[in-house]
Amino acid sequence: MTTDFVPWPEEDAARYRAAGYWRGETSSRFLERVTGLSGERTALVDDRVRLTYRDLFEQSRRVAGGLRALGVGAGDKVLVQLPNRAEFVVLWFALQHLGAVPVHTQPGHRHAEMIHLARLTEAVAYVVPDVRSRFDHRELASLVRANVPSLRHVIVVGDPGGHIAFEDLLAPAPVPVEDLARPGDVALLLLSGGTTGAPKLIPRTHDDYLCNARLAAEACRLGDDAVYLAVLTIGFNFTFGCPGLLGVLGVGGTVVLADNPDPSYCFGLLERERVTITAINPLLTPLWLDEALATDADLSSLRVLQIGGARLPGDLARQVAATFGGTLQQVFGMAEGLLCTTGLDEAPEVIATTQGRPVAEADEVRVVDEHGAEVPGGAVGELLTKGPYTLRGYYRADEHNATAFTDGFYRTGDLVRRLPSGHLVVVGRRKEQINRGGEKFAAPEVEGHLEAHPLVRAAALLPAPHPYLGERSVAFIVPAGTGAPTREDLLTHLAARGLAAYKTVDEVRLLEEMPSTPVGKADKKALARLLV
């Protein structure tokens, strides 16, 4: 039996409770409480609807009734693959009322990822849109269900096409709030950026995740006049809880869900809704900058522009600060927990050149060398961390957990410098991950699929510098026979294997032989030297 959730040691948990980090509230009670405070205020806006807190509370309890009638109950896992629409949030809280656990997947995931996640979690239901960007999610869901016996229900927002329609879940009467989960239970499963073969999931508890959202809201000084524009996908930790949706609902503000990150569409929403805070990644930043210079839209309501997810070059940061009226906030976060932000009053150069400081005093940070010894101040080392909202173990991943943690500290795989002020500067990474402007994936996962191609004997995927993506991916390929695969061959192959399209190969380089380490793995240090 593998471990679903590795709890914090009781000693640490007691400390986090005593210091007020963990407040003993579930997400269901959280929504009830904020509805009590802000009932008639607008909680949620998307392209079709505007919901008050009371609407959201009622609808989520009615959908909970519909889900209960399907047999969904406490502890059940439900795969959620919805775009930035109100239904995501209604469903999320409906699951919370039942003590069930949403699994946040990526909109781009295809059958390779979805079958894996469904099997790993033994999910009972899968919730999808009908058709997005000409892709029929209902067919994907049918395929996943046919492969995963636990998956009993497919629920569709839009035309159900033979599955269950989301709107039919709206039971006539809302279910009462009943405490079917405890504050220390897992409230949601987030997706990890990945470093190994198969995607990993991160269990976040009610106590820890609500703490995370509250601290992030404080770092952004949010009040009940906050209007947050959700640009990045809503299931992403940044958008959902840093402060994102939960941080804004916690203060009685309004969340506006953007259906896509296109800047001209988003600036229209920004102007119309008088948005005060939003969050983007470095991949979008140049597009947003160009549009900000060209647009007639009034962007003057914006107070905080958060940018995070990948390294933001200093020059780009300075341009952002000069172009947008509000304050730039660099955000260095991870679905695993630790959240660092620059302060709103900090000197412009600190904001342009650092990734900020941890949001909780109780966040413990170590910067260590290859042997685990702390490096002198200002030197580069791997960031290790533990704290009140950082995981102690991945979901059902005992083997991986044995090496991903040391002494309770999570090994982030990020290489950082810590300045005397405590600010962190992210300078690189030790983990085998590709980060294309904030969209990340595990190199070994894609290598495994590449090596299944008949023309590939060995494959190794490495990041190479790219001016605005930060990184692009280069596949070193040793061909299996006389013919060599082209990039197009490999992309067609990856798509046919059911891999999300963002896990891509930007360039192929052919090798006669794979340089290898003494233990027979591809020698990525030697390959990296070929890239410079």
Ligand code: J2J
């Ligand atoms: C360099 N690398 C960064 C940054 C993340 C807020 C913001 C981002 C994420 C996120 C998040 C970086 N500069 N500013 O969850 O709440 C890289 C690091 C990190 C990994 C985590 C949030 N911000 N990174 O990106 O789980 O390598 O979370 O370990 O997707 O992204 O990725 P993810």
